[in-house]
Amino acid sequence: MLAPFRCVYAGGTFYGGVLIATTMTETAEVVIIGSGIVGSSVAYHLAEQGCTNVLVVEREAHQGKGSTGKSMGGVRAQFSTAVNIQMSRYSIDFFARFDEVVGHPADYRAHGYLFCATNERQLAYLHSNRERQLGLGVKNVELVSRADIAEFVPQLRVDDIVGGTFCQTDGFVDPHSVMMGFMLKARARGVRLWLDTQVTGIETEPAHTGTAGVPPAFQGTEADSSLRLRAGGTPAVPGESKIAGVMTSRGFISTRIVVNAAGPWAATVAGMAGAHLPVEPLRRQLVPTEPFNSLPQRFPMVIDMSTGFHFRREGKGILLAWNDPEETPGFKTDFEPAFVEKILTHAATRVPALAEAEVNPRRAWAGLYEMTPDHHAIIGPAPSVAGLYFVNGFSGHGVMHSPASGRIIADLILQGRTNLIDASQLGVERFAAGRLLAETAVL
Numbered sequence: 161m162l163a164p165f166r167c168v169y170a171g172g173t174f175y176g177g178v179l180i181a182t183t184m185t186e187t188a189e190v191v192i193i194g195s196g197i198v199g200s201s202v203a204y205h206l207a208e209q210g211c212t213n214v215l216v217v218e219r220e221a222h223q224g225k226g227s228t229g230k231s232m233g234g235v236r237a238q239f240s241t242a243v244n245i246q247m248s249r250y251s252i253d254f255f256a257r258f259d260e261v262v263g264h265p266a267d268y269r270a271h272g273y274l275f276c277a278t279n280e281r282q283l284a285y286l287h288s289n290r291e292r293q294l295g296l297g298v299k300n301v302e303l304v305s306r307a308d309i310a311e312f313v314p315q316l317r318v319d320d321i322v323g324g325t326f327c328q329t330d331g332f333v334d335p336h337s338v339m340m341g342f343m344l345k346a347r348a349r350g351v352r353l354w355l356d357t358q359v360t361g362i363e364t365e366p367a368h369t370g371t372a373g374v375p376p377a378f379q380g381t382e383a384d385s386s387l388r389l390r391a392g393g394t395p396a397v398p399g400e401s402k403i404a405g406v407m408t409s410r411g412f413i414s415t416r417i418v419v420n421a422a423g424p425w426a427a428t429v430a431g432m433a434g435a436h437l438p439v440e441p442l443r444r445q446l447v448p449t450e451p452f453n454s455l456p457q458r459f460p461m462v463i464d465m466s467t468g469f470h471f472r473r474e475g476k477g478i479l480l481a482w483n484d485p486e487e488t489p490g491f492k493t494d495f496e497p498a499f500v501e502k503i504l505t506h507a508a509t510r511v512p513a514l515a516e517a518e519v520n521p522r523r524a525w526a527g528l529y530e531m532t533p534d535h536h537a538i539i540g541p542a543p544s545v546a547g548l549y550f551v552n553g554f555s556g557h558g559v560m561h562s563p564a565s566g567r568i569i570a571d572l573i574l575q576g577r578t579n580l581i582d583a584s585q586l587g588v589e590r591f592a593a594g595r596l597l598a599e600t601a602v603l
């Protein structure tokens with residue numbers, strides 16, 4: 161019996177097993193939807209493990225038009241949950257070797273992150289996080305006093321600061337350059353990238369179907385080996401579906417494995433396969449100052465825990481960040497001019513010299529965090545659609561965790577397991593099962 165699916169692709173239509181037209185169907189072992197820093201890292205890690213029949217599909221004419229191009233580029237191991245600390249450890253080690261290993265600059269600057277507590281409760285929280293970080297092998301997280309903090313940034317108002325933590329290997333990278341490095345290396349190994357190509361649908365078929373219903377161009381080809389590759393990753397159970405291909409504005413791609421790396425748009429992409437993914441877009445705004453010499457040329461990312469205001473040097477100016485608690489979910493990417501006054505108030509309260517900083521609102525920008533209910537990423541196979549993998553919902557940490565995420569997904573696809581973390585913690589099933597993770601150090 162033929163499987164009840166129909167796919168349309170460049171040059172022809174495939175209807176219930178009958179190929180109408182002679183054009184070859186595009187096939188790939190793995191299709192990655194989205195070429196931001198996460199999709200690029202997945203492509204790189206698959207290729208490094210020998211899986212090069214990979215096609216990355218990106219709707220924009222250039223890479224980096226999603227959240228990746230809007231990021232502040234911060235990387236840190238100072239998290240509160242084990243899984244985030246482990247992902248950061250792998251990723252920061254990777255960034256430190258990136259230029260040599262990938263052959264492209266990451267522009268990793270180990271300037272550190274300096275958390276400043278303004279009450280004993282915050283300080284106790286930093287202390288217990290530090291114990292966990294040390295226990296997981298992050299060796300250089302130091303307790304710092306008010307006087308130490310004043311030495312880092314003498315212009316900081318420290319009268320209400322009771323202490324903090326500093327980790328030298330935290331710092332910044334250039335997200336665009338990391339993304340390009342991953343993709344260039346992946347392409348050099350044979351991965352294909354289709355720009356200007358929108359994914360418009362994902363074809364599935366009942367999981368129990370054999371090769372019936374699979375386009376002939378797919379049967380018995382190299383692409384078919386993917387069915388073996390994903391053994392252990394997505395076991396077929398009665399009632400579930402499996403991936404048959406991806407519909408795009410450029411035609412149909414026959415594949416058994418799809419990686420959803422669509423950033424803030426991930427829930428829509430998951431919905432194309434009939435899967436539910438709890439990822440919501442949330443606007444974040446960043447404000448660069450004009451050249452500003454009243455702060456040191458080099459200092460860490462400073463986090464004022466009383467308000468969440470944080471800042472770092474960016475070239476000749478200072479990059480100011482604060483997550484407005486009044487922001488509501490939605491695809492809002494306009495910068496709101498009124499935000500400048502709000503953030504400058506927090507800035508001047510902590511660093512009085514910043515009251516003199518000049519800001520051109522036209523140089524400020526907004527982008528989207530991809531939020532999950534517990535502020536942790538969702539990484540792993542979709543429970544109900546065999547062959548569909550999620551690598552989404554980074555909740556503000558997608559740049560810093562891109563190396564680990566790419567490696568984890570490549571491991572799960574190719575080996576069905578990973579030794580980098582206990583990946584079951586990040587599976588989407590945790591929400592239905594009530595096994596949420598609690599990370600409070602979200603910036």
Ligand SMILES: Cc1cc2nc3c(=O)[nH]c(=O)nc-3n(C[C@H](O)[C@H](O)[C@H](O)COP(=O)(O)OP(=O)(O)OC[C@H]3O[C@@H](n4cnc5c(N)ncnc54)[C@H](O)[C@@H]3O)c2cc1C
Pocket residue numbers: 193194195196197198199200217218219220223224225226227228229230231232233234235357358359360421422423424425429444445446526527528529530551552554555556557558559560561
């Ligand atoms: C203001 C701001 C500051 C941030 N600061 C930091 C930070 O300091 N450190 C940090 O680690 N993270 C930070 N982040 C978060 C980080 O930028 C994201 O988590 C990360 O970039 C996500 O990468 P991605 O590749 O998953 O998504 P994206 O970069 O958004 O890429 C997704 C891609 O999918 C494509 N796409 C979507 N739908 C389709 C479709 N149907 N067909 C084809 N293509 C499609 C999009 O065009 C896009 O290119 C920040 C984010 C913002 C907004």
